[in-house]
Amino acid sequence: MKRWKAGLAGAIFAAGAAAVTAVGAADPLKVAFVYVGPVGDGGWTFAHDLGRKALEKNLDGKVKATFVENVPEGADAERVIRDLATKGNQLIFTTSFGYMDATLKVAKSFPKTEFYHATGFKSASNVTIYNSRMYEPAYLSGIIAGNVSKSGVLGFVASFPIPEVVRNIDAFTMGARSVNPKITTKVVWVNTWYDPSKERQAAEALIGQGADVLLQNTDSSAVLQTAQDKGVHAFGWDSDMSAYAPKAHLASNVEVWGGYYTRAVQAALDGKPLHDNVWGGIKEGMNDLVAVSPELPEAVRKAVAAKKAEIAAGKFAVFSGPIKGNDGTVKVAAGKALTDKEIDSINWYAEGVEGQLPK
Amino acid sequence: MSGSLTPLVASALAAAVPLVLAALGELVTERAGVLNLGLEGMMLMGAVASFMAAAHGGGLGAGVLAGIGAGAAGALVFAVLTLSLQASQVATGLSLTIFGTGLSAFLGRDYVGSRARATFDDLPVPGLSDIPGIGPLFSLNAVGYFALVAIVAIAWFLYRTRLGLVVRTVGESPTVARSLGMRVARVRYGATLFGGAMAGLAGSYYALAQFKMWQEGLTSGNGWIALALVVFSTWRPVRVAVGALLFGGVTAMGLYLQTIGIQVSTFLLASLPYLATIVVLIATSANEQARRRNAPAALGKPFFDGD
Numbered sequence: 001m002k003r004w005k006a007g008l009a010g011a012i013f014a015a016g017a018a019a020v021t022a023v024g025a026a027d028p029l030k031v032a033f034v035y036v037g038p039v040g041d042g043g044w045t046f047a048h049d050l051g052r053k054a055l056e057k058n059l060d061g062k063v064k065a066t067f068v069e070n071v072p073e074g075a076d077a078e079r080v081i082r083d084l085a086t087k088g089n090q091l092i093f094t095t096s097f098g099y100m101d102a103t104l105k106v107a108k109s110f111p112k113t114e115f116y117h118a119t120g121f122k123s124a125s126n127v128t129i130y131n132s133r134m135y136e137p138a139y140l141s142g143i144i145a146g147n148v149s150k151s152g153v154l155g156f157v158a159s160f161p162i163p164e165v166v167r168n169i170d171a172f173t174m175g176a177r178s179v180n181p182k183i184t185t186k187v188v189w190v191n192t193w194y195d196p197s198k199e200r201q202a203a204e205a206l207i208g209q210g211a212d213v214l215l216q217n218t219d220s221s222a223v224l225q226t227a228q229d230k231g232v233h234a235f236g237w238d239s240d241m242s243a244y245a246p247k248a249h250l251a252s253n254v255e256v257w258g259g260y261y262t263r264a265v266q267a268a269l270d271g272k273p274l275h276d277n278v279w280g281g282i283k284e285g286m287n288d289l290v291a292v293s294p295e296l297p298e299a300v301r302k303a304v305a306a307k308k309a310e311i312a313a314g315k316f317a318v319f320s321g322p323i324k325g326n327d328g329t330v331k332v333a334a335g336k337a338l339t340d341k342e343i344d345s346i347n348w349y350a351e352g353v354e355g356q357l358p359k
Numbered sequence: 360m361s362g363s364l365t366p367l368v369a370s371a372l373a374a375a376v377p378l379v380l381a382a383l384g385e386l387v388t389e390r391a392g393v394l395n396l397g398l399e400g401m402m403l404m405g406a407v408a409s410f411m412a413a414a415h416g417g418g419l420g421a422g423v424l425a426g427i428g429a430g431a432a433g434a435l436v437f438a439v440l441t442l443s444l445q446a447s448q449v450a451t452g453l454s455l456t457i458f459g460t461g462l463s464a465f466l467g468r469d470y471v472g473s474r475a476r477a478t479f480d481d482l483p484v485p486g487l488s489d490i491p492g493i494g495p496l497f498s499l500n501a502v503g504y505f506a507l508v509a510i511v512a513i514a515w516f517l518y519r520t521r522l523g524l525v526v527r528t529v530g531e532s533p534t535v536a537r538s539l540g541m542r543v544a545r546v547r548y549g550a551t552l553f554g555g556a557m558a559g560l561a562g563s564y565y566a567l568a569q570f571k572m573w574q575e576g577l578t579s580g581n582g583w584i585a586l587a588l589v590v591f592s593t594w595r596p597v598r599v600a601v602g603a604l605l606f607g608g609v610t611a612m613g614l615y616l617q618t619i620g621i622q623v624s625t626f627l628l629a630s631l632p633y634l635a636t637i638v639v640l641i642a643t644s645a646n647e648q649a650r651r652r653n654a655p656a657a658l659g660k661p662f663f664d665g666d
Contacts, residue, residue: 187617188614189617200569200570201610202614205611208615209366209618225570354620355620
C-alpha cells in the first residue's frame with residue numbers, strides 16, 4: 001500500500017516537474033508598454049502600438065507584449081509601472097517624457113527588470129533612454145512647405161514649450177527658408193498633447209491669420225482635417241494621416257519604433273539587454289517622411305528625396321551652421337553644428353519664426 | 360484676412376453650436392427637476408453611433424438618427440434608474456458619463472483613422488454670409504441652423520405652451536403638479552429623453568460636421584461645459600445662446616491672441632467658463648429670493664409618486 005502511494009506521488013511530482021520545465025522552456029518573454037494616450041489617437045500612441053505589433057510579428061512566439069493605455073503622468077504612472085514589474089515583465093517601455101521620474105523610482109526597486117524610457121534625459125543602470133529625431137522629417141516637411149506656400153506664412157500648432165517641440169518648429173522653418181528665404185512661421189501653443197477641439201481652433205486661428213501650410217506636434221488629426229475644410233495644406237504627425245484629409249495632406253512625419261523594439265527584445269532574449277541610450281533618426285530608420293503627396297511637382301519630390309538621402313548618409317545635419325535666431329544673433333556659426341546635448345536643450349526660435357518663446 | 364475678426368467669430372460659432380444643443384436639452388431636463396450629469400457620455404455615444412452609421416453607408420440621415428437614438432438610449436437608462444428605481448441622480452449621471460466614455464471608445468476602436476463618410480457641409484446664405492464680422496452666422500451647416508431655431512423654439516415651448524408650463528411646474532414643485540393631475544414621472548421621462556436626444560445630436564455634430572472623424576474623447580469635455588452653461592444661463596434658453604458663444608469662443612480668443620503675438624495662458628482660458636459659472640452660482644444662491652427666481656426648486660430631488 002505505501003509503495004504504490006509513494007510511486008503515485010513520485011509520478012505526480014515528476015509530471016509536475018516536467019510540466020514546469022516544459023512551460024519554462026517555451027515561456028515567451030513578457031514585455032509591457034505604458035502609453036500616455038489611447039491607442040486610438042491615430043498619432044503618438046498609435047505609432048508606438050504599431051511598433052509593438054511589429055515586435056510581436058517579428059519575434060512571433062518568443063515575446064508576449066502587453067500594454068496599458070491612457071496612463072496619466074504622475075502618481076498613477078508609478079503605480080502602473082510598478083504593477084507591470086511585479087507581474088513579471090522583463091522589459092518595460094514607458095512612452096512619454098512625463099514618466100521619467102516614475103520610471104527611475106520603480107527601476108530602483110526592480111534591479112533585474114530592464115526599463116526603456118522614451119524622450120527623457122535621465123538614465124540609470126537599468127533605465128535606458130530612446131528617442132527619435134523628429135526634427136529631421138520636420139526639416140524635409142519645411143522644404144515641401146516652402147515650395148507649396150503661396151502666402152509665405154506657415155502655421156505650427158505646438159503642444160508645450162519644451163526643447164523637443166522648439167527644435168521641430170525651428171527645423172520646419174529652416175527647411176522652408178532654404179527654399180523661400182522670406183517665409184515666416186506663426187506658432188500657437190495649445191498646452192496639451194491631444195485635444196482635437198483645441199487643435200482645431202488653433203488651426204483655425206492660424207489659417208485666419210494667413211497661414212496656408214500647417215505643421216503640428218500634437219497627437220490628433222484635427223489640424224489636418226481643419227486644413228482640408230479651409231482649403232489649405234498640412235502634414236501628418238507621428239503616423240500616416242493621409243487617409244484623414246487626402247486633399248490637404250502633403251506628407252506625414254513619422255517615428256518608426258518597430259525596429260528598435262525588436263532589437264531591444266532580441267537583445268534581452270540573447271542575454272545582452274541594450275543599455276546604450278539611443279537617439280536615432282532617418283539614418284537609423286527610426287524616423288521617416290512618408291506618404292508624400294503625388295500631387296506635388298516632380299522637382300519638389302526629387303529635392304526632398306535627395307535631402308533625405310543626404311541625411312540618411314550622414315552628409316547633412318539639420319542644425320549645422322550658419323543659423324541665426326529670430327532675434328538676429330548667430331546661434332550656430334558657419335562650419336559648425338550643434339551637438340546632441342545642445343539640440344536637446346534648444347530654447348531659441350530660428351530666424352523666420354514669429355514671436356517669442358513663452359517662459 | 361490678417362487682422363480680421365471674422366475667422367474668430369466663425370471659430371467661436373462652430374464651437375458654440377454643439378454646446379447650444381446639449382445645453383438646451385439639459386435645460387429642459389433640469390426644468391422638469393431632473394439633473395442629468397451623464398451629458399458627456401451621451402454626447403460621446405451619439406458621436407460614435409452617428410459615425411458608425413455613416414461609415415456603413417447610411418448617409419447623413421441615418422447618421423443623425425443613430426446619434427439621437429444613442430443619446431436617447433443613454434437617457435432612457437438614466438431615467439429608469441433615477442425615476443423608476445429612485446437611484447441618486449448625481450451618482451447615476453456620473454456613472455453614465457464614465458460608461459458612455461468607455462463604451463464609445465471601445466465601439467469606435469476600429470473606426471479610428473478614417474474620415475466621416477457622410478458630412479455636413481456649410482450652407483451659406485448668399486449675400487448675408489459676406490457681411491464682415493457676423494457673416495459666419497449665416498454660413499452654418501444644417502445642424503447649426505437647427506440650433507438657432509431650437510433656441511427660439513424651446514423658449515417659446517417653455518413659456519408659451521401648456522406643456523411647457525407643465526414641465527416647469529413639475530420642476531418647481533412635483534407635489535403641486537401631482538395634485539393638479541399632472542403625470543410627474545411621465546413628464547420627467549419625456550424631458551430626460553429629450554435632453555439625451557439633444558446630447559446625441561450634439562455628439563453627431565462633432566463626428567459628422569466639426570471634426571468629421573472619430574477619436575476617443577472626441578468631445579474633449581464639452582459635455583461638462585454644457586452642464587456649466589445651463590447654470591450660467593440661469594435656465595433661460597436665450598442666455599444659453601449667449602453663454603455658448605462666450606464659452607465656445609474663449610479658447611478661440613486665446614489662440615487668436617497668440618497669432619497676433621499676445622501670449623495668454625491657455626490654462627487660464629480653459630478655466631474661465633467654470634469660473635464664470637461659479638460667479639453666477641454665487642449670485643443666484645446668495646439669498647432666498649435669488650434662489651427662488653432662478654433654479655428649478657425641485658432640481659435633483661427624487662419624487663416618490665403614488666402614495
